[in-house]
Amino acid sequence: MNxxxxxxxxxxxxxxxxxxIGPLILxxxxxxxxxxxxxxxxxxxxxxxxxxxxxxxxxxxxxxVEILIAYSQGxxxxxxxxxxxxxxxxxxxxxxxxxxxxxxxxxxxFPNANIARRGLQIFGEGFDFPIEAQIQAGAAPKLVIDxxxxxxxxxxxxxxxxxARGHSTVRAFNDTDARRFHDESPLELKREGDHFLxxxxxxxxVPNLVRLSADLxxxxxxxxxxxxxxxxxxxxxxxxxxxxxxxxDNAGVRINNVGGxxxxxxxxxxxxxxxxxxxxxxxxxxxxxxxxQDIAGEVKIAGFYRGDLSFRALxxxxxxxxRGTDLRVDKLDGSIKMDRGDFEAExxxxxxxxxxxxxxxxxxxxxxxxxxxxxxxxxxxxxAAGPLSNWKVRTGAGDVELSLPPGFEMLARTGRGEIDSDxxxxxxxxxxxxxxxxxxxxxxxGKAPVIDVSTGRGNIRIQRAGSGTLQRQSQ
Amino acid sequence: xxxxxxxSNLFRALRGPVLLxxxxxxxxxxxxxxxxxxxTWPLLLIVVGVMTLAEHLxxxxxxxxxxxx
Numbered sequence: 001m002n003x004x005x006x007x008x009x010x011x012x013x014x015x016x017x018x019x020x021i022g023p024l025i026l027x028x029x030x031x032x033x034x035x036x037x038x039x040x041x042x043x044x045x046x047x048x049x050x051x052x053x054x055x056x057x058x059x060x061x062x063x064x065v066e067i068l069i070a071y072s073q074g075x076x077x078x079x080x081x082x083x084x085x086x087x088x089x090x091x092x093x094x095x096x097x098x099x100x101x102x103x104x105x106x107x108x109x110f111p112n113a114n115i116a117r118r119g120l121q122i123f124g125e126g127f128d129f130p131i132e133a134q135i136q137a138g139a140a141p142k143l144v145i146d147x148x149x150x151x152x153x154x155x156x157x158x159x160x161x162x163x164a165r166g167h168s169t170v171r172a173f174n175d176t177d178a179r180r181f182h183d184e185s186p187l188e189l190k191r192e193g194d195h196f197l198x199x200x201x202x203x204x205x206v207p208n209l210v211r212l213s214a215d216l217x218x219x220x221x222x223x224x225x226x227x228x229x230x231x232x233x234x235x236x237x238x239x240x241x242x243x244x245x246x247x248x249d250n251a252g253v254r255i256n257n258v259g260g261x262x263x264x265x266x267x268x269x270x271x272x273x274x275x276x277x278x279x280x281x282x283x284x285x286x287x288x289x290x291x292x293q294d295i296a297g298e299v300k301i302a303g304f305y306r307g308d309l310s311f312r313a314l315x316x317x318x319x320x321x322x323r324g325t326d327l328r329v330d331k332l333d334g335s336i337k338m339d340r341g342d343f344e345a346e347x348x349x350x351x352x353x354x355x356x357x358x359x360x361x362x363x364x365x366x367x368x369x370x371x372x373x374x375x376x377x378x379x380x381x382x383x384a385a386g387p388l389s390n391w392k393v394r395t396g397a398g399d400v401e402l403s404l405p406p407g408f409e410m411l412a413r414t415g416r417g418e419i420d421s422d423x424x425x426x427x428x429x430x431x432x433x434x435x436x437x438x439x440x441x442x443x444x445x446g447k448a449p450v451i452d453v454s455t456g457r458g459n460i461r462i463q464r465a466g467s468g469t470l471q472r473q474s475q
Numbered sequence: 476x477x478x479x480x481x482x483s484n485l486f487r488a489l490r491g492p493v494l495l496x497x498x499x500x501x502x503x504x505x506x507x508x509x510x511x512x513x514x515t516w517p518l519l520l521i522v523v524g525v526m527t528l529a530e531h532l533x534x535x536x537x538x539x540x541x542x543x544x
């Protein structure tokens with residue numbers, strides 16, 4: 001045995017140990033295609049379009065570990081950790097991933113474009129067939145829409161029957177095949193236990209590759225409850241008095257004037273719109289835009305919604321947990337709009353808590369207690385006319401601008417920056433880049449509310465409300 | 476730790492993987508936060524600079540105990 005303890009060292013020609021990267025990438029790509037083929041409703045390519053940069057991070061991490069292990073074991077190190085060929089693969093991966101990401105975004109922006117839909121519809125053509133069904137259902141039935149693709153518009157009407165009318169579309173190479181597939185896949189509307197079932201039942205002889213869809217206008221009794229399960233396509237529901245429960249892979253959902261509870265869970269959605277709901281509203285899953293207004297019940301949202309979120313006139317508490325953002329408002333008289341980097345609130349007259357990441361925040365005309373904490377971003381706040389409430393405002397890095405009437409106790413700090421104030425009553429300290437302003441500005445009645453403001457890096461401006469131009473008093 | 480292999484070789488070998496991780500991290504920031512690639516790409520230059528600097532610093536021969544004081 002040689003002094004290193006390795007019986008083969010010196011007696012075996014040098015050979016690099018094969019990297020794990022190549023096989024792991026092959027396994028990942030294989031798994032992605034396999035899942036895409038076997039579970040076509042899972043948004044695999046959407047996931048890939050979003051998360052592919054972590055492949056580069058993982059690649060670099062695994063190669064680093066391999067190099068460190070080789071170093072610790074005394075094996076020869078590669079001259080460069082990533083070879084020229086591997087960099088070419090990285091470039092290819094980056095270009096391909098960026099195109100996938102851009103295409104995905106483009107598809108979200110233009111959802112009706114063909115490329116945005118699953119599976120390019122380039123073979124064959126669509127053949128339309130009229131479809132119709134009707135059933136007596138009573139005054140308050142439960143309607144289950146089960147697993148089909150296409151758009152459904154549901155409207156409540158007087159009466160006790162459910163009527164579905166529209167057309168089905170079969171994609172095929174010729175009229176004969178299309179008619180056969182259509183005949184084998186009828187529209188079903190039937191009673192099943194305690195509910196009524198509406199679906200297009202794919203015939204046993206219709207290949208899975210043949211795309212079947214149905215666009216339906218459905219009229220239901222006013223007391224109807226709706227449950228939609230595992231379908232793709234848009235849902236539009238108006239005027240029913242019962243609950244709405246949608247669980248979908250990919251659906252745009254519009255719900256107007258419903259009397260019951262609304263629950264929507266989506267894996268992907270370009271728009272969720274609910275207005276005029278008398279019950280609680282619960283949204284879960286992933287999607288893009290959310291629009292809620294005139295909601296009488298509580299609103300709970302938990303998921304991964306990446307588009308514009310808009311809330312207006314919510315009578316009961318709103319709790320949003322979305323992509324690192326935690327928002328709670330007891331009651332929303334005004335409006336809140338938020339997107340990827342901005343948050344705007346107006347006329348909030350009840351307590352509001354906002355904890356989020358990189359976001360610019362604007363709060364206008366609000367009188368409620370505020371607790372705002374952002375990791376990074378500018379904050380601009382101006383209260384409603386009338387007495388102030390306690391405010392706690394934090395940003396890790398960013399400017400803060402406050403427009404305040406007299407009558408408050410101020411504590412403002414910046415770790416690196418300046419504080420400007422219109423109020424001579426406030427006292428300032430500054431040293432080594434830090435600045436702090438504190439004091440009480442008389443005015444108003446009762447105990448002065450505490451305005452507690454802090455930024456890790458940035459300037460703070462405290463402006464007198466209604467002063468028009470800011471008269472700066474450098475602290 | 477291999478006493479026969481200078482640490483500068485290690486830093487040189489790690490330069491590519493670390494750069495790759497940085498690139499992936501910057502692209503992930505672009506996808507999931509408000510920081511876009513146009514803002515954060517200088518990090519790539521900084522990482523290359525830091526790795527090269529580290530390679531040079533650890534690559535210096537150790538001072539002899541008999542040279543000077």
